[in-house]
């Protein structure tokens with residue numbers, strides 16, 4: 001089962017982002033926009049995980065969530081990974097978010113799941129570009145977006161079903177969620 005671990009902004013924060021990106025979305029049908037009902041902040045991408053490792057990582061993620069406190073976050077402005085990915089940035093308790101992502105990755109490694117060593121870049125993916133797309137004007141257009149503060153209170157283990165969403169997009173289905181109950 002293809003899995004990732006994420007935190008999810010609440011509906012009011014997502015509605016704000018949806019409104020802030022509406023003009024860009026309609027002006028650029030050439031990009032592959034992610035669906036607002038699927039928006040999330042990935043902490044770790046686990047890839048295909050077998051049943052045994054899934055059970056193991058679930059136990060470990062429960063312990064991880066119990067050690068970390070809820071996180072005060074906000075969505076703000078935009079950035080890009082080259083011409084491939086347009087995203088909105090994350091503001092607030094980034095040290096806490098990085099610490100949580102590091103713990104989630106450590107939990108996955110202990111469950112013998114290979115996770116990337118690349119530095120964690122907190123972001124919420126808005127759109128993916130096709131070859132030759134110029135995402136810079138969109139980054140500029142979204143620069144003034146400053147979303148409300150919200151609290152991440154849960155960590156979600158999410159299943160990604162490639163091609164199962166509308167127009168053969170991926171569909172993300174929460175498998176298990178754990179509250180952040182640390183202090």
Ligand code: 2AM
Pocket residue numbers: 004042044045085123124125160
């Ligand atoms: P993204 O946020 O940059 O789009 C499900 O695919 C989620 O896991 C997406 O949010 C995606 O990143 C993230 N992810 C991270 N590494 C990935 C990878 N190697 N393949 C697919 N998704 C990955």
